[in-house]
Amino acid sequence: MSMRSWVDYLYLTVGGTLSNGGVGGMVFQHGPMVSSVLELDVITGKGEMVTCSPELHSDLFNGVLGGLGQLGIITRARISLRPTPAKVRWLRLFYTDFDSLTSDQEFLISLRDTVGFDYVEGQVLLNHQQVDDPNFFSIEEAERINQLTAEFNAMYLLEVAVFFDSTSLVDQKVEGLLQRLSFVPGFAFSKDVSHLEFLNRVYTEEEHRKSSMAVDPSKIRHPWLNLFVPKSRIRDFQTGAEGILQNINPTGVVLLYPMNRNRWNENMTVVVPDEDVFYSVEFLWTSTEQDWKNLEAGNNEILGFCHRQGVQAKQYLAHYKSRTDWMEHFGEVKWKRFMQLKQTYDPKALLSPEQHIFTN
Template identity: 50%
Template sequence: MATSSLIPSSLIVLFIISRLVSIIGQPMPWTNSLPHQLLTLEIADRLRLDSEETKLASRDFGKLVQAKPAAVFHPSSVDDIVNLIKFSYNCQVPFSIAARGRGHSIRGQAMAQNGVVVEMTSLKHNNSEGGFRVSQSSSLGFYADVAGGQFWIDVLIATLEHGLAPVSWTDYLYLTIGGTLSNAGISGQSFRYGPQINNVFEMDIITGKGELVTCSKQINSKLFYAVLGGLGQFGIITRARIALERAPNRVKWVRMLYHDFSAFTRDQEHLISINGLDYVEGSLIMHHSPPNNWRSSFFSPSDQMKINSMLTKHGVIYCLEVVKYYDDLTTGTVDEGLQLLLNGLSFPPNFVFKKDDSFVDFLNRVRSGELKLQAKGLWDIPHPWLNLFVPKSRIMDFNAGVFVDILYKQNKTMGPVLVYPMNRNKWDDRMSAVIPDEDIFYSIGLLLSSGDSDWAALEKQNQEILQFCEKVGINAKQYLPHYKTRKDWKNHFGAKWETFVERKAQFDPKMILSPGQRIFNYF
């Protein structure tokens, strides 16, 4: 009698535990191993349980956190991923699943503690699984269908064979389509074309229920807008239809130096308000963050001597960087057209530097720096990066409080520091991505790196920057966000938070996907 009376209580306890697990989206500590039934499925031969695979998937580009999965999954088809997610969804205790592309996240966003990491690049060369196709329609113009696990560099090379190229880029091309679309995908082209998420026509998504859904602005639009900038919370991107345009052959690349931050930002804001340029970015130059860095080798040795003289006088200088594309038809007019665009700017006349480069080499400029650092053993090190969107109305305060009082005076910065404006009207507010509520806002990229023993000091500096913004009321938004509490995430999403939660409940109700973002689960 006593034994039978315990059975219902045990079942109730198990039910409560399973519901708690589905709420927090993580297996409990005693469920570290995956359900044994998973190993009996047809997809089991694509699971890797060995320590080397799981160790690799437990670290990312940031080298700041570690979360070891129970297994790494190498799908041979989209259906393999569907079956994996369906299995987890139907388990009494679902296990977490994270899609991993290049592993270029900074703080464990593509990790799944005790869950399964899906290596999306396994599909990037499989043409039968969303591989690559260029098409044209009267309504969309030129577009390409590409697999979510393909690298942007592969898309560039393939589209150039058709005389075409995507319109919006990131500065670094060895990232996957699914990875950048889950965040936003920004660079110096964003002022004109918007981020990469604004240049997508259609996607195939596997939701947290294991449903493969085609979505666009017209079809399954709620899922479409949720996934773009959705931090992987609503589904895994297996195919994206992205906008293309006629590709140029070459670029005119110009850098202008300023010691007056107000003149620098005024000229940047002017350039993104007019037609004609294809790329506008800016950066800081300090003695401990030299003119040439791993992002590009632009300045000659004689240029650097001249720049160092300016640095000695002013301490911090600001580099405005612009590019104009051209081809065989516009070779004779590009210089004159570029000069007209730059007339009236406020840079000192002796501090303008010009370069002519191929279109491909310009877009892929970061790669050569990466290879040089890899050869020196300086790439696979901690990267405590901090990326922010700062409202135009507070950019002068940010310069004084961060660029000057923190970065320059503390002399800790080791890596490029980017600062350039974007137009809010090039972003679709229906998407999940969050930006400041002003017509113009600045992208700030503190792309810092350090030795294994030094990264904590840079992390402390990042916290000081965030605390400064909070103290003086700068409503900055993190790009590639990282927060530790539900309160912070709610504050980040602001008016979009309730919609974000509702979308999660609809498309990933058991909170299986992307646990490493720590939005709905903490560990």
């Protein structure tokens, strides 16, 4: 059996991921990891062990999911599972046009689960970034893609997957779906892998990246910025961010893919934009000790751009330092509820003080 919605990287704790949300390419269909939770055991800040669920102590249950470790420590989670598929057909399709990428992504996440892909993500390949993933592309394929990248200023990648047990059915399904997409003709690549190989793909890529770096991996910094951006402003956001990043020339991965808001539970603490469809935009920078400050400055410029232009983005894995910023992040209703829950379950503010939400 397997979870319905997986994060991209597996080497995280269950409790830590549930205290944020747990996002990845299956969220559009099954919601974030928190949406599949049936029951939790939580040790609250008062030292009480409470079993909670949507029916039992539901305020604590909803509060802890996405609750940034503020209300209690999760010691057990019962999560809804489904049968593990035998195989995964994993595809990567290339685009030279941002609007074609996003309209295809939005079309794909609007499909019912039986007819569409099981996983939808995407990437922005910055500054003629070369494709270098021998676990997915052959040498000839990588050369062909890199030639295309050299010709165009911008390149985008749509990453999708179908989970399957029977090869004949998957061929038909994928063929039908590809006909409806507008990637660059001839630039669709696919591979059949085991379910585990697919779920572990980021770790495998990361190991390859580390082995080909000239720098000692322990000296590498990760000044990441994760944002949820409303669909109505994704084009403006992309233009603004691209302009800012041109001057910085960063290295790393930029993920960009849409999600359906109706797969998120409004009662949980996790915060998302107020629009039916929003994008997860993840700037996963890799930097040396010397240049991480430049990247942090770039991240702040992107946040400043959103603020000035009224792009109502919400940070995922936010690192605010002031209570005012946290209040703005949560919005009036959620902030009030979160404060009340904190008073009830951790009145001495003992838990996760490093978040600077109730302790500064």
